[in-house]
Amino acid sequence: HRALEAEGIESHVVDPASIAMPRRRRRTKTDRIDGEMLVRTLLAFKRGEPRVCAMVKAPTPEHEDRRRLVRERQELTAERVRAVNRIKGLLFAQGIRDYRPLRRDRRQRLAELRGGDGRALGPHLQAQLARLLERLELLLEQLKALLAALKALAAEAQAAAAGTDAAVMARLLEIKGIGLGFASVLFTEGLFRPFANRRQVAAYAGLAPTPWRSGTIDYEQGVSKAGNPRLRATLIQLAWLWLRHQPQTALSRWFHDRVRQNGGRFKKVMITALARKLLVAVWKYVTQGVDIEGMAMTTA
Known part of the structure; x- marks a missing residue:
């Protein structure tokens, strides 16, 4: 193209x-x-x-390159989880349950481990675990480097002039409950794009409703899931945390009222609806300056 x-x-x-x-x-x-x-x-x-x-709408080369930070970080995080689970699984088969691979003394504790029958680990198992720890430590170093790059991106956004697309990330970081991880995903995966209305915003994240109406048939099929899956998953996680960090907002009160009307049921359905409302509200805040009712800001 x-x-x-x-x-x-x-x-x-x-x-x-x-x-x-x-x-x-x-x-x-x-x-x-x-x-x-x-x-x-x-x-x-x-x-x-x-x-x-x-x-x-094809992204610019700069936007496409910038979102590689977030996507690579998600991939490395998933690899770290697999490496940790593999180490724990090998040790659990030997009757060891209290080993923590992410602690700094992981190598020292590995040499002191004893199986459930009191015997030391076999030499081949120790060698395999040592190789897995090497991969894990490499992943931790790469994740640390990516975190430093994201912090540099946030510092660049803080210094950006108002009205630029980079300033969007700075405004996201002003909201309590949205940290560097959420702000970088929201900015690089969606909010850097121009949208004409709230329907386009929800459709891009795959959170637009899909009604089925024909004659006397009228029911809702759920969200379309036809948009950006990374942005949608992040918004669902952010919606749960929004209830904890922003309990006084109108969005949180709306969620609790709807759940109460349903007798405490359908929380997963309501959290998806809250994610859609939250995305639209955040988009209006960072692009048009429309405040979210009852929103708390982060302290300096």
Whole structure:
């Protein structure tokens, strides 16, 4: 897409799932038919027909490179969890339950370990555990380097001028309950983009509702889950923490009132709805300066 635009060629990136397809049980599919369908879709889009397809807004190279910090950190965190669980699993098979691989004295304690029958660990098991600890320590060093890079990004956002996209992250860090991890994910995965309205914001995170209405049938299928999965998962986690750190906000009171009306049930459904409302409220706060009712700010 960027190479075509650099050559002066008009280019559009289409979301393939947004193109209408035949609903026959067995439909014919060939490259020629798909090509003709793409051409007809492009002609309809250029004519200005509404909702004929969804065009993807390609991020700039700077934005695409900046979000690699968050994504790599999530991948390394998952690898760290797997390494820790593997070490604990090997030791649990020997009757050892109190070993903590993330403590600084992990190597010293490894040499002192005794199995459930009082015998020392075998030499091959000790060698395997030592190799796993080497991988774990490498992951910890890489995570430390990524955390330093994220802190540098936050410092850059604090020094950015108001109105720039970098200043969005600085405004996120002003909200109590949103730390460096949440702010970096919200900024790099979603809020750096311009949105026209709240529906676009919710749809990008996959939190838009999907009603099913036909005749007398009217029910809600849940959220679409067609957006950014990293942003959606982070918002669900943030919604739970929002209830703890921002209990006086209108959003928290709305959640508790709805749960109380349902007799304490459907908390998971309500937390998803709260995540959508929270995303829209945070988007309005960082882009339009609309305060969230009852929101507490972080102390210096």
